[in-house]
Amino acid sequence: MFDLLCIHITKRIQLTPEEFDRCTQFFERRRIKKRQFLLHNGEVCRYLAFVNHGCLRRYTIDHKGDEHILQFAIEDWWITDLNSFLSGAPSTHNIDALQNSEVLLLEKSARENLFEAVPALERFFRLLLESNYIAAQKRISQALSASAEERYLTFVETYPRLVKQVPQNQIASYIGITPQSLSRIRKELSAKR
Amino acid sequence: MFDLLCIHITKRIQLTPEEFDRCTQFFERRRIKKRQFLLHNGEVCRYLAFVNHGCLRRYTIDHKGDEHILQFAIEDWWITDLNSFLSGAPSTHNIDALQNSEVLLLEKSARENLFEAVPALERFFRLLLESNYIAAQKRISQALSASAEERYLTFVETYPRLVKQVPQNQIASYIGITPQSLSRIRKELSAKR
DNA sequence: CGTCTATTTGAATGTACTCAAAAGCGGTGG
């Protein structure tokens, strides 16, 4: 149940087995069925979620009712609305499952207790935040300068696992185009060989 | 010289005057003239820069030679290429000054010494990173779901000081459109009253 | 097998871009 998390954390920071054991008590396992929500917009986001298996997504709904996906999370990734989680403000995002999934939840207060119990984890979450921020910068850069086709190719290259696991219309939403356009882009690409 | 920085930091964390004094020695003041560079792409980004006055920008140049602005920094803001700064990898960004400016530079090793000398600053930089990450998320969300006009209006609302200080073509680059399009959007908006 | 969802395709439309040129503005030097 915690094997994946253990590998995930010790990839980034040094931790004795004993220290890791102390961590596990702060997490709560939850199974989330396809289409079930972990967060509805308007609620406060209470959890950091680490995905053991399955796939979740975080998205907004605009004034026309269209969804825009900000993040996918598959096995070995974290998902949350950090703004709401940190500030306690109601979220403007939704998080739901694209497949039956299992996550490990870390509540805000549990996280603080975790930092007390194993201070090295502060460093872990700082590193995690840094790499997320850098990834966000790259995505902004892409959105500004790349065509839809380029954005799709970058997506395929960056997240090959997601391409296999996630429906095409969800990927279209992530890169900011309609499913129809993505279908045409893929047709073009396969014509090029 | 350090007044602005002092106010900036103590807005976010508690710090005794004595502690703040210890901080100042790790910074180096530099004046940057309009069009001068703080970072050229291909170089490693050595500094975190705090802007005392003036205005800098960080941008990429795409394969067509067009610039895309990722960040502005005026008085009381930080600017750096965090990816390069943290990883030591050559940067793909440029940082230059849009106006004559004065910055306080914090080198990577100086920052580590600073953390030794005043551990509370670790917390400060974590908070800074968190708010930057959240802002980046909002910008991605905008880029996905909003029209050029909406993006401009959001920009005006979010950064009123920048609108006054920065040429229009630079704002166009930041929101991901051409200067011509922004000119037309503004004309439309003023026609609506 | 039937239903629901995802993908593909077509035709018409629209938003923003490109190319080109004019007008406006600010600073510099004669």
Added chain:
DNA sequence: CCACCGCTTTTGAGTACATTCAAATAGACG
């Protein structure tokens, strides 16, 4: 102080890329 130069902003005309609306086809799931 004015003339000139460089840069920014505006405007026009034509174009391209992606969207919308609509419908057909393909796939997945019970």
